[in-house]
Amino acid sequence: MTIQEIKAEILRLKKEKDFCILVHAYQGQEILEIADYVGDSYGLSVEASKDSHKNIIMCGVRFMAETCKVLSPEKKVYLANPVAGCPMADQIDLEKLAELKKQYPGYAVVAYVNTTSELKTGCDVCVTSASAVEICKKLDADKILFVPDQNLGSYVAQNIPEKEFAFFNGCCPRHFAMTAQDVEKAKALHPNAVFLVHPECRPEVVAQADYVGSTTGIMKYARNSDAKEFIIGTENSIVEHLQFECPDKQFYPLSVALTCMNMKVTTLMDVYNVLRGVGGEEIELSDDIIKGAKKCIDRMIELG
Ligand code: 13P
Ligand code: SF4
Numbered sequence: 001m002t003i004q005e006i007k008a009e010i011l012r013l014k015k016e017k018d019f020c021i022l023v024h025a026y027q028g029q030e031i032l033e034i035a036d037y038v039g040d041s042y043g044l045s046v047e048a049s050k051d052s053h054k055n056i057i058m059c060g061v062r063f064m065a066e067t068c069k070v071l072s073p074e075k076k077v078y079l080a081n082p083v084a085g086c087p088m089a090d091q092i093d094l095e096k097l098a099e100l101k102k103q104y105p106g107y108a109v110v111a112y113v114n115t116t117s118e119l120k121t122g123c124d125v126c127v128t129s130a131s132a133v134e135i136c137k138k139l140d141a142d143k144i145l146f147v148p149d150q151n152l153g154s155y156v157a158q159n160i161p162e163k164e165f166a167f168f169n170g171c172c173p174r175h176f177a178m179t180a181q182d183v184e185k186a187k188a189l190h191p192n193a194v195f196l197v198h199p200e201c202r203p204e205v206v207a208q209a210d211y212v213g214s215t216t217g218i219m220k221y222a223r224n225s226d227a228k229e230f231i232i233g234t235e236n237s238i239v240e241h242l243q244f245e246c247p248d249k250q251f252y253p254l255s256v257a258l259t260c261m262n263m264k265v266t267t268l269m270d271v272y273n274v275l276r277g278v279g280g281e282e283i284e285l286s287d288d289i290i291k292g293a294k295k296c297i298d299r300m301i302e303l304g
Helices: 003-016 041-050 062-071 094-103 132-138 150-159 180-189 215-224 237-245 268-275 287-303
Strands: 019-024 037-039 055-059 076-079 108-112 125-127 143-147 164-167 194-197 229-233 250-253
Touching: 003 019, 003 268, 019 041, 019 062, 019 268, 037 041, 041 062, 041 215, 041 287, 055 062, 055 268, 062 076, 062 287, 094 143, 108 132, 125 132, 125 287, 132 150, 132 287, 143 150, 150 164, 180 194, 180 229, 194 215, 215 229, 215 237, 229 237, 237 250
Parallel strands: 019 037, 019 055, 055 076, 108 125, 108 143, 143 164, 194 229, 229 250
Antiparallel strands: none
């Protein structure tokens, strides 16, 4: 089969079998082209909560498929490729969280959405990179324990100096790998480029940015900017998508190491196989986990 033939079959089957395809923007261009909705973690959560199809395929990583299931427990939700996990989400479990809570009594627990649904049952509210600052500001708490991403946490704390923050020492291994030297090198190669960065990067990388934002924020900024060249400090698919969208501008990766293999493992054939009933993994969560995690995600949508 060719790519065009698989795409045509996917579009036919998803209509026939009442499937919605949600795609995180870190997926490759060919997956974006079969999506009902493309977005960042926040956009996907909201879309999942509003969607009316009977079945959902998540082209992204496991915590995103779990978020869909929590928000739409009556639907069948499939993770297109079952090995697509998120190393950051796997860094903290309820046991580690309980230890932290003992260390920081009286702190409100804010979880990045990049966590398991089970972990969310122990947290007060979750946030995405797009909503973190706003939600932590609005949250009725002066002391915040932010898990698991220390980089996003520090970025939020910097923007809300009036509140006290404590962190877990987790990170996205891909964004964390970026260094100040990577930025110097990229800027030396492209001296006229504007530098756009995701807050999962280290503070010394974020400090050199012209703009800091979520995946969607970075894409919007680049689309609307009058600048012609951009260094992209987030997952390298964003470089690809922006290049497709804005052929009159130039986009450069900050580093080849900013490629998330967990995001890249999903293929068109995986989606096709889910639709044929021979692939993917149906997400199943206990009622208690759905109830506990829903509280945490609903609070984010309410405040966001
Ligand atoms: P968002 O910008 O979509 O929040 O995502 C960053 C990320 O790492 C998703 O896994
Ligand atoms: Fe997880 Fe980082 Fe990959 Fe996002 S980019 S899925 S946070 S490892």
